[in-house]
Amino acid sequence: MNNGGVQMSDESYNREGTEKTTDSHPQTSPDSDTRLEVEHLNVYYGDFRAVKDVNLSIKNNRVTAIIGPSGCGKSTFIRCLNRMHEVTPGGRVQGKVMLDGQDLYGPGVDPVDVRRRVGMVFQKPNVFPSMSIYDNVASGYKLNGVRNRQMIAEKVERSLKNAALWEEIKDDLQKPGTSLSGGQQQRLCIARALAVDPEVLLMDEPCSALDPIATAKIEELIHELKETVTIVIVTHNMQQAARVSDYTAFFYVGELIEFGETQQLFTAPEKRQTEDYITGRFG
Amino acid sequence: MKATSMQRMTSQTDLHRFRVRKLVELLAVTGMVLCAAVSIFFLLAILGYVVYRGASSIDWEFLTALPLPPGEVGGGIANALIGSVLVVGCATLLAMPIGLGAAVFVNEFPSARLGRAVRFMAEVLTGVPSIVVGLFAYALVVQPMGSFSGLSGSVAYAIIMVPIVLITSHEAFRLVPPSLREASLALGVPKWRTIIGIVLPVSSKALITGGVLAISRALGEAAPMLFTAFGNPFWNLNLGKPIATVPMLIYTYATGPYEDWHRKAWAASFVLMMVVLITSVMTRAFLRGKAHE
């Protein structure tokens, strides 16, 4: 269940620092538990500023939930963490997003590389219809030129197991990806994202199109996954946030209103707006 | 190198792979730019030569005089210009009512399955080669009449135009919001008045565009004329007899042996191209106008 094998060796390599980046910026947070550090993030659609001056720390191997009413900028925010926002026409980002101390928006950093390290699962499962289940999972992994059939097969199996999908479809790997149910397709997308060994996994309302049973399966999965991947999940469902996350960030009209440990935020929120939202004063 | 990789690319092979992928993308984009460039190149080549070889020959004589006997230099294509206008004009009179009327039927009376069949048939008809349309017009009009005639040419053009008019009109009617019709009907206005008084005016711009497209298409078609209107070196306004048209003239002159004929063919092509260009600009202007609504 552990794809940490490959990851660990990479990380220790990093810490030995042979090919480390030479742009030394001071550690912005003394907390070595921080995986992603967001500094003064401002996000635009053309001239419209959708996310205003956000500062946030995502903790390593923890689940951080982003909650807030519709239009508060949560999806926009999360799409900045893997540089997907700039793919949208008119999308512009100011500020820093530091992954292990390195700014993802730094000069000379290629978004293609960023997205390999920070993976994403979308709101509606976007299984590739022209590929089989097997090929779907392998699609990201093969991008770096892996040809060895054995390695690919192992990776596909491991990823599907990590996504809790292996047992259900192990005999049907050649079937088209779209032949699965909605919940299964979403887990397929998770497997596909995991196959590239991301360090952070972003989930943009992954259960909003699924039935309760499928949702429960994925929430359970998130719980297991956090041991190897850092997870950031956007959800409009507060109960879900309370169930799965360790930390929660509350956004409202593009601003980060409050951030803290989930238990704390839901039982004793510091800000009035947070309390209003949680108690359902506005949707 | 501008795109450097991040810390993760710790091995040389990984970095190498990454650079290869970037290179592949660069090659692909270069290839695609070349593809688009090739297309545009040919447009410029054709347009350019038509202007270069043709524009200089356009003068008053060219536009107003009749052709001289073969081999003599000079004269004009006035008969073909008028001929085209007559033949296409008559075709329009035939095609517009049928195309429009049928489109009204297809869209405004959708419960009739006939409508769907007709729309489908129109789309099938757009795929018929124009030479086959010419054959049909020959069998339908020329054979019974016993001679080539402008009328058979009009029939041939009409057959080409009807599907275009039908399809564009149908699409235009589809865009008219149902609420407009419902409002009129709710006031007690009979359906036929609603269609004529509301649906047609509202979609008029699109309808005109469709008509212009069809006319422009017909003006340029030579193949059907080969054995319908046939051609006529003399002045003729009688649609019951063979009549000269511009595309047919271009064909005759281009494949003929005389240098003067070739020159005229280029000039006539220039005239035709102008029509196409103006039509295209008009259609574009209309589409842009629509987008702003």
Add this chain to the structure above:
Amino acid sequence: MKDQSVTLASDRAAAIDVKLIHHDMHVTNLGDRLFYRATQGFALCVLLLAFLLVLDLFRGSWEAIQTFGLKFLVGTTWDPVTHQFGTLPTIIGTLVKALIALLLAVPISIGSAVFITFYVPKWLRPMISYPIELLAGIPSIVFGLWGLFIMVPVIRALQIWLKANFGWFFLFDGPAVYGVGVLAGSVILAIMITPIITAISRDILLTVPRPQIEGMLALGATKWEAIWQVALPYARVGLFGAVILGLGRAIGETMAVTMVGGNSFDLIHSLFDPVHSMASQIASEFTEATYSLYVSSLIYVGLVLFGITILISLGAQFLIRRMSKGQVAVFE
């Protein structure tokens, strides 16, 4: 029941029965009835047209069909003098020119379409699409004129060079000096069908949902990899339809091919051989056909041409419709 709903609407009832718009069969208003019949008449005209077309083609070719039957399609002799008519050479000529045209046009068209859809910013798109659309509006006869006087000399020079250097290759072992022939015909066709394939491909590619492409990008793919591995496969049915549509156009094209494709009825052996296509054969010979079997044979050729293009056109429409309706079961 139904009559009642009609009366209700005319009574300006608040509730408008939308079904009224569809229950036109039972309209009692005289004006509406006449109008219905009139427009129905026009609609029937269209069907009648199509029906008559097929009928007349059969009628006109009947003599030839009776004389030759299906052997017409495989006969290799076309000799009006001896009353022998076989169209195999021209059928092959048509298909070969059309297929080579596709070979040349498809990469350029789809390459352009991908470029326009995915790499050109929205505001710049019209500037590139527009010239290509303009190319689609140029009449065939103008293509023929340009082809004959400008393109053929270039092709001739190319052919001479090819024959001199690669003449041992069977494709280049032919009468290079003509200039007109299979190669010229194919190239002009390719230029003519590129705009259509490009325009339709571009429309098809615009229907690829963004989440599909973003999904691939999110895995760390370059834009090109996302297009190649996800967008193009997703669109492949529609793209194929666009290609087929281009094929149909290439097969039915007359004037340009008549002028640059060559006038022979012999079976082709190389790229440089001149040969008629079915359309150019009809165009060239029809007015010279002096006896009824000759005319009938030419109409028979027209019938065959019609049949082929209709089948292709139907196939193309079917494929393109399937794509637009999203035949692929993507989870919604």
